[in-house]
Amino acid sequence: MTLLSIAIALVGALCLIDLVLTLGVVRRLRDHSVRLSALSGTGLDTDNLREPGTAVDLFTATDVDGVERSLGDLAEPTLVGFFTPDCPACEEKLPSFLAYAGTFPGGRNRVLAVVGGESGGVKYRTALAEVGAVVVERERGPVQKAFGAKAFPTFLVVVDGVVTHSTHDVADLPEHAHQPA
Structure with a gap:
């Protein structure tokens, strides 16, 4: 026992x-x-952001409307947003990006949204197409590499191919006056 x-x-x-x-x-x-x-972009890790004053690398990409986009399109102030489907932070920040982009000076012509992943997520493509050009590319695609986007979401303002603002939070982007497109 x-x-x-x-x-x-x-x-x-x-x-x-x-x-x-x-x-x-x-x-x-x-x-x-x-x-x-x-x-993945909740704003806690800023090491993944392009510093203001740094130039964007050369890139070319075709948006979902079949228009070729390149660094030459960024002469005037342009808002650029990077998203990826299945990203909780992207889902959270999408409405504020759409509101901000909807009032960005220059309208749809001055907004570029890049969605990572082969499908680009129908929800993202549809919503973002309302406020600007949408490029869908694979993860770590040429536009993401040109801007140094490694975490999602990432938001930048670019003038003459140079980053003037970069953040993971739309609230940190510069204020602008509403100008109709």
Whole structure:
């Protein structure tokens, strides 16, 4: 009987150790999820932003309307937004970007939205097409590389091919007076 009691106690102790280790793994996974959310554009990690005063690299891309877009299109102040489907921060910031872009000086001609992913997400393409040109490209596509967009969402104002403002939060973009398109 004593041997059986020792075996049961040993199995119970092993189960408790396993439970403690599993809880530790779960805690680590939650911590990593929070960190990944920060990197995906909640505004906590600004190392992924192009600094104001830096030039945008050369790029060419075709928007969803079949119009070719390039660095040459960015002579006048242009609002550029980067989104990706399945991004909680992008989903959260989309309405404020649409409101801001809807009043951006120059109207639709001065707004460029880039949606990462092969499909580009119908919701994003449809909503963003109301306020500007939309480019859909694969993750880490040529427009994302040209602007240095590594976290989503990312918002920039560009004049003459040079970044004047960059942020992960629309609220940090410069104020502008409403000018009809």
